[in-house]
Amino acid sequence: MTNPSLILPQYHKYLNGAPVPFSRRTRRNSEFCLVALVFVSLTIICFGAVFYLPEFKASYGGTINNVYKHIQNAGPELLLPPHGNAKHDGVLEDPHAAWDKKALFAKIDEDYLDKRKVLERPDTGDAFKQNINVKNISFYPHAESIVEHNDIGQNNENIELRQRRDKVKEMMKHSWDSYVKYAWGKNELKPVSKHGHSGSVFGSANMGVTIVDSLDTLLIMGLNDEYKLGRDWVANNFTLENVKIDISVFETNIRFIGGFLSCYAMTGDTIFRDKAEYVAKKLLPAFKTPTGIPHSLVNLKSGNSKNFLWASGSSSILSEFGTLHLEFVYLSDITGNDIYRQKVETIREFVRGLDRPNGLYPNYLNPITGKWGQRHVSLGALGDSFYEYLLKAYIQSNGKDLIARDMFDDAMASVMDNLVQTSASGLTYLADMRFDRLEHKMDHLTCFAGGMFALAGESLGSDSSKHYSELGASLTETCHIAYDKTATKLGPEAFRFTDNNEAVAVRGNEKHNILRPETIESYFVLWRLTHDNKYREWGWEAAQAFEKYCKVSGGYSGIRDVYQIDTIKDDVQQSYFLAETLKYLYLLFSDDSLIPLDKWVFNSEAHPLPVRDQNSLYRMYQSEGVVL
Numbered sequence: 001m002t003n004p005s006l007i008l009p010q011y012h013k014y015l016n017g018a019p020v021p022f023s024r025r026t027r028r029n030s031e032f033c034l035v036a037l038v039f040v041s042l043t044i045i046c047f048g049a050v051f052y053l054p055e056f057k058a059s060y061g062g063t064i065n066n067v068y069k070h071i072q073n074a075g076p077e078l079l080l081p082p083h084g085n086a087k088h089d090g091v092l093e094d095p096h097a098a099w100d101k102k103a104l105f106a107k108i109d110e111d112y113l114d115k116r117k118v119l120e121r122p123d124t125g126d127a128f129k130q131n132i133n134v135k136n137i138s139f140y141p142h143a144e145s146i147v148e149h150n151d152i153g154q155n156n157e158n159i160e161l162r163q164r165r166d167k168v169k170e171m172m173k174h175s176w177d178s179y180v181k182y183a184w185g186k187n188e189l190k191p192v193s194k195h196g197h198s199g200s201v202f203g204s205a206n207m208g209v210t211i212v213d214s215l216d217t218l219l220i221m222g223l224n225d226e227y228k229l230g231r232d233w234v235a236n237n238f239t240l241e242n243v244k245i246d247i248s249v250f251e252t253n254i255r256f257i258g259g260f261l262s263c264y265a266m267t268g269d270t271i272f273r274d275k276a277e278y279v280a281k282k283l284l285p286a287f288k289t290p291t292g293i294p295h296s297l298v299n300l301k302s303g304n305s306k307n308f309l310w311a312s313g314s315s316s317i318l319s320e321f322g323t324l325h326l327e328f329v330y331l332s333d334i335t336g337n338d339i340y341r342q343k344v345e346t347i348r349e350f351v352r353g354l355d356r357p358n359g360l361y362p363n364y365l366n367p368i369t370g371k372w373g374q375r376h377v378s379l380g381a382l383g384d385s386f387y388e389y390l391l392k393a394y395i396q397s398n399g400k401d402l403i404a405r406d407m408f409d410d411a412m413a414s415v416m417d418n419l420v421q422t423s424a425s426g427l428t429y430l431a432d433m434r435f436d437r438l439e440h441k442m443d444h445l446t447c448f449a450g451g452m453f454a455l456a457g458e459s460l461g462s463d464s465s466k467h468y469s470e471l472g473a474s475l476t477e478t479c480h481i482a483y484d485k486t487a488t489k490l491g492p493e494a495f496r497f498t499d500n501n502e503a504v505a506v507r508g509n510e511k512h513n514i515l516r517p518e519t520i521e522s523y524f525v526l527w528r529l530t531h532d533n534k535y536r537e538w539g540w541e542a543a544q545a546f547e548k549y550c551k552v553s554g555g556y557s558g559i560r561d562v563y564q565i566d567t568i569k570d571d572v573q574q575s576y577f578l579a580e581t582l583k584y585l586y587l588l589f590s591d592d593s594l595i596p597l598d599k600w601v602f603n604s605e606a607h608p609l610p611v612r613d614q615n616s617l618y619r620m621y622q623s624e625g626v627v628l
Contacts, residue, residue: 164540165589169221171547171556172582175573176218176226178555179210185237186210191555192571199572201251205243208233212259213579216607219266220595221586231263235271240282246297246306249286250320252279254385254605255575257327262607264334265617277335280328284343292346293321293367312373315364321347322386325393325404326603333612336621352407359414360433361386377433379415380443380494385604387411388452392601395459398613405460412456412464420471423497427481428474431497440497442478447491447518450476451525455597458529473530476522478503480538483519486562489545491519505562512570514558515550517580517606524584528597539588546581580606 183189186196187209198204211230218227256279264272285303286294293316295305307314325348328340350370351361357375363382364373379387390408394401421431421440430446432439454472457465482503483491490513492505505511520539527535549567550556556577557569583606587595599615600608610618 161536161589164536164543165586167547168543168582168586168589169223171543171551172217172221172578172586173223173226174551175555175578175582176214176223179214179573179578180226180229182554183210185233188575189555189573190571191552191557191573192569194554197572200575201248203245203247205245205247207240207243207256208238209255210573210575210578212238213255213575213605215259216262216266217578217583217586219263220583231269231271234260234275238275240279240300244299244301246299248320249283249294249296249298249305250317250323252283253324253327254603254607255579257331258603258605258607258609259579261327261330261334261609262603265608265610265615265619268617268619273334276327276331277337280331280340284339287343287346289367291350291367291370292343293350293365293370294324294343294347295367296320307367312364312376313366314368315373316367318361318363318365318383318386319381321365321367322351323389323604325389326396326601326609329393329396330609334619334621348403348407352403356414358418358433358436359410360418361411375433375435377419378443378446379419379430379449380432380446384445384448387415388448388604391452391456391459392603395455395601396609396611398611400612408456409460409462409464412453412468416467416471421497423502424499425502427478427497427502428471429478429497429503430475441494442482442497442503443494444479444491444513444516445518447475447479448521450474450479450519450522454522454526454529458597469529472522473526476519476526476535479519479522483538483542483545487565488513488549488559488562488567489541490549490559490562491516492562511561511563512558513550513562514570514572515546515556515574515577515581517576517584520581520584520588521602521606524588525597527588528592536588539585543585576605 178191178194179189182191182194183196185206185208186198187200187202187205187207188197189195189210190197196206200209202209211233215227215230215234218224218230257276260272260276260279263269264276282300283294283298286296286298286305288305289295296307296311296316298305307316311317325344328344332338332341351365354365354370354372356362357372360377361383362372362374363376363378365371366373377383387408390404390411393404394408397404399405415430419430419433419438421429421438423429429440429442430449432441450472452472453468453475457467457469457472460468479491482495483489485504486492492511492513493516494507494510495503495505496510497503498506520542523535523539523542526532527539546556549559549565550569552569555573557571557573560568560570595608599611601611602608612618612620
């Protein structure tokens with residue numbers, strides 16, 4: 001039995017004379033005081049905390065507004081747009097639902113890019129920055145590319161230089177944006193008509209030539225959003241599977257393979273290496289000839305190849321089969337597949353073993369019989385880049401390709417003996433030769449030779465170096481004079497040297513300008529090697545002329561007659577205008593450390609390729625699959 005004395009006292013409240021047991025609703029006075037004290041303490045703490053917030057102290061009552069502004073700045077991820085009348089397929093759509101769907105797709109795309117498989121990470125160390133002179137070049141889809149220019153200072157000369165470079169960048173953006181707006185995915189743009197151009201060397205096939213040609217220029221200029229757009233198109237849309245036409249082996253090599261290889265070297269993005277090899281494999285059937293000299297054209301569907309009907313005796317063209325070496329050798333080095341190197345070395349060995357009239361290389365060679373075609377020799381159309389690639393193969397190999405150097409020296413000795421001429425007024429030019437007779441004409445294409453000879457004088461270190469350098473400067477000055485003699489200050493397609501005219505186009509079909517880069521290329525090379533400011537001034541004159549006479553609201557167009565101020569536009573924005581002309585202009589007004597000539601060599605479409613053993617971005621393939 002429980003002891004009553006151990007039971008705690010129970011307190012009762014009497015209601016109507018009857019005792020009521022204690023409950024939660026009954027309190028003693030002391031308990032009420034304790035609860036009140038706790039409540040007051042909590043109230044003081046809460047109000048004190050709010051009062052002493054920094055924003056509250058700064059402006060009473062402003063906290064809510066400031067918080068709202070912060071939420072606004074956070075973007076559409078937090079705030080839905082106001083109600084509207086959005087329609088989808090003609091049906092009124094809830095704007096919130098539309099926004100949610102858009103945000104969802106954006107998130108999916110973001111996650112996909114983040115999880116994209118990267119086989120090899122690019123080099124972002126000091127060696128990379130030294131070789132291309134950038135801070136965090138755009139390794140898609142992440143970091144921004146910020147080009148550093150060490151020549152930007154506070155004096156008037158450097159400010160002016162920066163303004164000129166920025167103007168060229170603005171020209172590039174106008175060209176690119178116009179192409180994106182009016183001709184996206186097409187080969188080139190008709191800037192006056194504002195639609196795609198299907199009359200290019202690639203015909204009507206939509207291969208995105210301008211996109212591929214522009215990518216490394218966009219990288220160099222730091223136009224990262226534009227580069228990412230182009231890179232996405234290459235990754236997701238570029239294909240040759242639906243192309244059923246004959247395409248040029250030469251043009252496909254210098255623009256597509258060269259463009260992809262340049263982007264791979266600069267970024268380490270393996271999509272470009274893989275695309276370059278994909279294209280190269282499509283070209284290999286053209287090499288199936290008795291001599292190994294490839295045909296000019298290959299059909300991507302059937303694999304059949306042939307030469308142009310107009311080429312002498314169904315011959316292949318010197319400047320075309322001779323302008324594969326840089327790309328194919330580099331492709332073998334980064335893929336470990338030696339087939340590409342073998343193809344171009346077979347070409348070289350065959351050509352090297354042929355007898356040459358007057359020590360010169362004719363422009364036509366039959367790939368079946370191995371015999372020279374029509375005796376036409378030129379450093380302009382049909383011949384030009386064959387000689388360029390002999391010199392640049394030697395440079396690309398870091399001086400190890402001695403066969404290329406010997407072939408170049410031998411060829412240039414014959415060129416100087418037979419083709420180099422001096423006009424009555426003392427202008428130096430390179431004539432064409434047809435059946436041992438000189439034609440005193442220079443193509444605009446020949447104007448690349450000024451830079452080539454100057455580069456040879458700097459690179460070869462031979463007894464001919466001084467003569468090479470002087471000849472390069474003289475030829476470049478002649479090309480400048482051809483520009484200066486026109487009303488538009490833009491050079492003609494070809495110019496002649498006669499008793500009455502020097503460095504002037506005579507025939508109507510020679511007076512047009514199609515935005516070609518060769519003269520600007522020589523200005524750039526001569527500036528880099530001499531630092532004579534006249535080359536920058538000449539380049540700026542040309543840039544202003546392009547802006548004044550070629551710019552239209554839909555891009556840049558070639559013109560029909562450089563000697564007429566109010567000339568007709570040809571309505572074509574050539575892809576090489578973005579790949580070459582604007583790139584060389586931009587580099588002309590940039591510091592020498594941006595794409596330095598001792599670490600990079602430009603292919604015939606101005607796509608920079610790294611010099612082996614001098615540039616850590618060469619990314620040589622290793623047997624275990626690791627790329628350096």
